[in-house]
Amino acid sequence: MLTGRAVGAETTDEIFGAVLDALHQLPEPASIGQRMATVGSSGRHPRAPFVARVRDHAITVSVPRDGTLLDALAAAGVELPADCLRGECGLCTVRVVACDGALDHRDVFLSAAEKTRGDRLCACVGRVHGGSVTIDTGYTSELA
Numbered sequence: 262m263l264t265g266r267a268v269g270a271e272t273t274d275e276i277f278g279a280v281l282d283a284l285h286q287l288p289e290p291a292s293i294g295q296r297m298a299t300v301g302s303s304g305r306h307p308r309a310p311f312v313a314r315v316r317d318h319a320i321t322v323s324v325p326r327d328g329t330l331l332d333a334l335a336a337a338g339v340e341l342p343a344d345c346l347r348g349e350c351g352l353c354t355v356r357v358v359a360c361d362g363a364l365d366h367r368d369v370f371l372s373a374a375e376k377t378r379g380d381r382l383c384a385c386v387g388r389v390h391g392g393s394v395t396i397d398t399g400y401t402s403e404l405a
Protein backbone atom coordinates (compact mmCIF):
# COMPACT_ATOMS: atom_id res chain seq x y z
CA MET A 262 0.00 0.00 0.00
CA LEU A 263 1.38 3.37 -0.94
CA THR A 264 1.58 5.82 1.90
CA GLY A 265 1.41 9.59 2.17
CA ARG A 266 4.75 9.91 0.37
CA ALA A 267 3.05 8.73 -2.84
CA VAL A 268 0.09 11.10 -2.41
CA GLY A 269 2.36 14.14 -2.57
CA ALA A 270 4.62 12.74 -5.29
CA GLU A 271 4.93 15.01 -8.29
CA THR A 272 7.95 13.76 -10.20
CA THR A 273 8.69 10.36 -11.67
CA ASP A 274 11.60 9.95 -9.23
CA GLU A 275 9.31 10.69 -6.27
CA ILE A 276 6.69 8.23 -7.52
CA PHE A 277 9.31 5.48 -8.10
CA GLY A 278 10.77 6.21 -4.67
CA ALA A 279 7.36 5.80 -3.06
CA VAL A 280 6.71 2.57 -4.97
CA LEU A 281 10.13 1.17 -4.00
CA ASP A 282 9.54 2.09 -0.36
CA ALA A 283 6.20 0.24 -0.50
CA LEU A 284 7.81 -2.80 -2.18
CA HIS A 285 10.49 -2.96 0.49
CA GLN A 286 7.75 -3.10 3.16
CA LEU A 287 6.49 -6.38 1.66
CA PRO A 288 7.65 -9.67 3.19
CA GLU A 289 10.54 -11.37 1.42
CA PRO A 290 9.31 -13.78 -1.27
CA ALA A 291 9.42 -17.46 -0.39
CA SER A 292 11.51 -18.12 -3.48
CA ILE A 293 13.17 -16.14 -6.23
CA GLY A 294 10.55 -17.53 -8.63
CA GLN A 295 7.86 -15.52 -6.90
CA ARG A 296 9.58 -12.24 -7.72
CA MET A 297 7.75 -11.65 -11.01
CA ALA A 298 8.89 -8.16 -11.87
CA THR A 299 11.13 -5.44 -10.60
CA VAL A 300 11.52 -1.75 -11.19
CA GLY A 301 14.72 0.23 -11.24
CA SER A 302 15.69 3.09 -9.01
CA SER A 303 17.06 6.45 -9.97
CA GLY A 304 18.74 6.73 -6.61
CA ARG A 305 18.47 9.00 -3.61
CA HIS A 306 21.18 11.43 -4.67
CA PRO A 307 21.98 13.25 -7.91
CA ARG A 308 24.47 11.46 -10.16
CA ALA A 309 28.01 12.62 -9.54
CA PRO A 310 31.46 11.33 -10.43
CA PHE A 311 33.23 9.27 -7.78
CA VAL A 312 36.42 7.32 -7.19
CA ALA A 313 36.63 3.63 -6.32
CA ARG A 314 39.74 1.99 -4.88
CA VAL A 315 39.80 -1.67 -5.86
CA ARG A 316 41.70 -3.27 -3.00
CA ASP A 317 42.18 -6.74 -4.46
CA HIS A 318 43.58 -5.36 -7.73
CA ALA A 319 45.54 -2.49 -6.13
CA ILE A 320 44.08 0.06 -8.55
CA THR A 321 41.89 3.14 -8.39
CA VAL A 322 39.22 3.91 -10.99
CA SER A 323 37.30 7.12 -11.65
CA VAL A 324 33.61 6.74 -12.40
CA PRO A 325 32.23 9.63 -14.45
CA ARG A 326 28.83 11.16 -13.81
CA ASP A 327 27.40 9.45 -16.90
CA GLY A 328 29.29 6.15 -16.45
CA THR A 329 29.05 3.10 -14.22
CA LEU A 330 31.43 1.46 -11.78
CA LEU A 331 31.07 -1.74 -13.83
CA ASP A 332 32.26 0.04 -17.00
CA ALA A 333 35.09 1.84 -15.18
CA LEU A 334 36.29 -1.49 -13.81
CA ALA A 335 36.12 -3.12 -17.26
CA ALA A 336 38.08 -0.23 -18.78
CA ALA A 337 40.77 -0.88 -16.16
CA GLY A 338 40.85 -4.58 -17.03
CA VAL A 339 38.69 -5.80 -14.15
CA GLU A 340 35.91 -7.87 -15.69
CA LEU A 341 33.01 -8.75 -13.39
CA PRO A 342 30.17 -11.13 -14.20
CA ALA A 343 27.06 -9.18 -15.17
CA ASP A 344 23.78 -9.82 -16.90
CA CYS A 345 20.86 -7.43 -16.45
CA LEU A 346 22.89 -4.18 -16.17
CA ARG A 347 19.99 -2.59 -14.28
CA GLY A 348 20.38 -3.76 -10.69
CA GLU A 349 18.14 -6.81 -10.77
CA CYS A 350 20.28 -9.98 -10.98
CA GLY A 351 23.05 -9.20 -8.47
CA LEU A 352 25.81 -10.84 -10.53
CA CYS A 353 27.96 -7.70 -10.49
CA THR A 354 27.82 -7.22 -6.72
CA VAL A 355 31.09 -6.19 -5.08
CA ARG A 356 32.01 -6.05 -1.40
CA VAL A 357 32.28 -2.57 0.10
CA VAL A 358 35.31 -2.37 2.37
CA ALA A 359 35.01 1.33 3.22
CA CYS A 360 33.09 4.36 2.05
CA ASP A 361 33.56 7.98 3.07
CA GLY A 362 30.49 9.19 1.18
CA ALA A 363 26.91 7.99 0.87
CA LEU A 364 26.22 4.72 -0.96
CA ASP A 365 23.46 5.30 -3.53
CA HIS A 366 22.33 1.78 -4.34
CA ARG A 367 19.89 2.24 -7.29
CA ASP A 368 19.29 -1.54 -7.50
CA VAL A 369 16.37 -3.76 -6.59
CA PHE A 370 18.51 -6.85 -5.92
CA LEU A 371 19.82 -6.05 -2.44
CA SER A 372 17.32 -6.05 0.41
CA ALA A 373 16.65 -2.97 2.50
CA ALA A 374 18.65 -4.57 5.33
CA GLU A 375 21.63 -5.21 3.02
CA LYS A 376 21.50 -1.62 1.78
CA THR A 377 21.40 -0.35 5.33
CA ARG A 378 24.38 -2.56 6.25
CA GLY A 379 26.27 -0.98 3.34
CA ASP A 380 28.74 -3.77 2.72
CA ARG A 381 27.70 -4.64 -0.86
CA LEU A 382 27.08 -2.63 -4.02
CA CYS A 383 25.81 -3.57 -7.47
CA ALA A 384 28.53 -2.24 -9.78
CA CYS A 385 26.17 -1.80 -12.74
CA VAL A 386 23.99 0.85 -11.08
CA GLY A 387 25.34 1.55 -7.59
CA ARG A 388 27.06 4.85 -6.99
CA VAL A 389 28.71 6.89 -4.26
CA HIS A 390 27.70 10.45 -3.48
CA GLY A 391 29.99 12.94 -1.81
CA GLY A 392 33.01 10.72 -1.33
CA SER A 393 34.82 7.61 -2.45
CA VAL A 394 34.56 3.89 -1.91
CA THR A 395 36.99 1.01 -1.40
CA ILE A 396 35.80 -2.32 -2.78
CA ASP A 397 36.84 -5.93 -3.15
CA THR A 398 35.75 -7.79 -6.29
CA GLY A 399 36.49 -11.27 -4.96
CA TYR A 400 39.57 -11.59 -7.19
CA THR A 401 42.23 -14.06 -6.08
CA SER A 402 45.57 -14.13 -7.84
CA GLU A 403 46.46 -17.46 -9.44
CA LEU A 404 49.94 -16.93 -8.03
CA ALA A 405 48.70 -16.62 -4.44
Ligand code: FES
Nearest residue numbers: 344346350351385
Ligand atom coordinates in the same frame (compact mmCIF):
# COMPACT_ATOMS: atom_id res chain seq x y z
S1 FES B 1 24.40 -6.88 -13.82
FE1 FES B 1 22.57 -7.47 -12.81
S2 FES B 1 22.63 -6.36 -10.93
FE2 FES B 1 24.35 -5.67 -12.02
